[in-house]
Amino acid sequence: MTQSIVIKPNADAQYVLRLADTCLIWSHRLSEWCGHAPVLEEDIALANQALDLLGQARALLTRAGQIDGQGFDEDQLAYLRDEGDFVNVTLAELPNGMNGQRDFAFTVLRNFVLSSWALLIWQHLASSRNTELAAIAGKAAKEARYHREHAADWVIRLGDGSDESARRMAAALERLWPTTHELFDSDEVDHAAASSGLGPAWSVLREAWLADVEAVFVEATLALPPKSAYRSEAKRGVHTEHMGRLLAEMQTLQRSYPGGMW
Amino acid sequence: MKPSVRPEVSKGNQAVSGEWPLWEVFVRSKAGLDHKHCGSLHAPDAKAAIQLARDVYTRRQEGTSIWVVKSDQITASDPGDKDMYFDPMADKVYRHPTFYELPESVNHM
Numbered sequence: 001m002t003q004s005i006v007i008k009p010n011a012d013a014q015y016v017l018r019l020a021d022t023c024l025i026w027s028h029r030l031s032e033w034c035g036h037a038p039v040l041e042e043d044i045a046l047a048n049q050a051l052d053l054l055g056q057a058r059a060l061l062t063r064a065g066q067i068d069g070q071g072f073d074e075d076q077l078a079y080l081r082d083e084g085d086f087v088n089v090t091l092a093e094l095p096n097g098m099n100g101q102r103d104f105a106f107t108v109l110r111n112f113v114l115s116s117w118a119l120l121i122w123q124h125l126a127s128s129r130n131t132e133l134a135a136i137a138g139k140a141a142k143e144a145r146y147h148r149e150h151a152a153d154w155v156i157r158l159g160d161g162s163d164e165s166a167r168r169m170a171a172a173l174e175r176l177w178p179t180t181h182e183l184f185d186s187d188e189v190d191h192a193a194a195s196s197g198l199g200p201a202w203s204v205l206r207e208a209w210l211a212d213v214e215a216v217f218v219e220a221t222l223a224l225p226p227k228s229a230y231r232s233e234a235k236r237g238v239h240t241e242h243m244g245r246l247l248a249e250m251q252t253l254q255r256s257y258p259g260g261m262w
Numbered sequence: 263m264k265p266s267v268r269p270e271v272s273k274g275n276q277a278v279s280g281e282w283p284l285w286e287v288f289v290r291s292k293a294g295l296d297h298k299h300c301g302s303l304h305a306p307d308a309k310a311a312i313q314l315a316r317d318v319y320t321r322r323q324e325g326t327s328i329w330v331v332k333s334d335q336i337t338a339s340d341p342g343d344k345d346m347y348f349d350p351m352a353d354k355v356y357r358h359p360t361f362y363e364l365p366e367s368v369n370h371m
C-alpha cells in the first residue's frame with residue numbers, strides 16, 4: 001500500500017480543504033446511487049450532480065494544494081490522506097439511508113440542505129480576494145442553483161406526498177438535522193478567512209439558509225425538529241464510523257496501484 | 263411561439279404513487295432553430311419532466327431550451343391510414359417548386 005501523505009495546512013488551505021472535502025465526499029455518496037436510483041431518469045440526474053460536485057472538488061483540491069504550498073496535487077490530496085486529515089462536514093459522509101437501507105428520501109433531503117448551503121457559500125466566494133477561488137465559485141454557483149432547485153422540488157413532493165413518503169422524509173429530517181449545526185459553527189479557520197477576505201465565516205450564512213429551508217419545509221409540510229445539543233465535528237477531522245469504509249472504497253485503487261490511470 | 267405554462271410541483275399522492283406519466287421531450291439546440299423531438303421520459307409532473315429532460319437529454323450541451331408535453335396529449339395519425347394519407351403524394355412532382363427558371367444570382371433556393 002502506498003504511504004499516506006501528511007498535511008498540516010495553514011488556515012487558508014484548511015478553509016478551502018473543508019469545502020473541497022465536502023464536495024468530494026458528497027460526490028462519492030451520490031455516485032453510490034449509480035445504477036440503483038428508483039427510476040432511470042433520476043439515476044442520471046444523481047450521477048450528473050455527483051460529477052458536478054467532483055468537478056468542484058477537483059478545482060478546490062488543486063487550489064488548496066497551491067495555497068498550502070507543499071506541492072500536493074488533487075489526486076494525492078483525495079487518495080493519499082488518512083481519515084483524520086479529511087475535513088468535510090459530517091452531513092456529507094453519512095450513508096445514503098438509514099439502518100443500512102438505501103433511502104431516496106434521506107438522499108434528496110441531504111441534497112437540498114447541503115446544496116442550499118453550498119449555493120450561499122459560492123455566492124459569497126464569488127467576491128473572494130483569491131481570484132481563482134472566485135472563478136471556481138462563479139461556475140459552481142450555477143451548478144448549485146440547479147442542485148438546490150431539483151432537490152427542493154423532491155422535498156416538497158415527498159414531504160407533502162403519500163403517508164409513506166411523508167413518514168420517510170420526517171425520519172430523514174430527524175436523522176440529519178443535528179448535523180446541520182456544523183455548517184454554521186465558525187472557528188479560527190473561519191475567522192482567518194473572513195479577516196483576510198478569502199471567504200465568509202460560515203456562521204454568517206445561517207440566517208439566509210434557515211429562511212430558505214424553512215420556506216421549503218413549510219411547503220413540504222415538514223416540521224423542524226427541536227434544537228439538539230449534539231455537535232458533529234468531521235470538519236475538524238473527527239469523523240463518524242462511516243468515513244473509514246467510504247475512504248477504503250474510494251482510495252483502494254490508488255493505494256494498491258499508485259499512479260494508476262486509464 | 264413560446265409555451266406560457268409555468269410548471270408547478272405536484273403534491274399529494276399523485277406525485278409519489280403509481281406509474282408516472284410519459285412525457286415527450288423537445289429540445290432547441292440554439293437560438294433561432296426550432297425545438298426538435300428528441301425522446302421521451304417518465305416524470306411525476308411537468309417541472310420534474312423539464313428537469314429530468316435537462317439531465318437526460320442536454321448533458322452534452324445539446325440544448326438551450328426544452329419543451330415537454332404529456333404523451334397522451336398528442337393526437338397521432340393512425341399507421342393503418344398511411345396508404346390513404348401519404349401514398350397519393352408520391353406522383354405529384356408538380357407540387358415541388360422545381361419548374362421555375364431562376365436568375366443566376368439566386369444560388370441557394
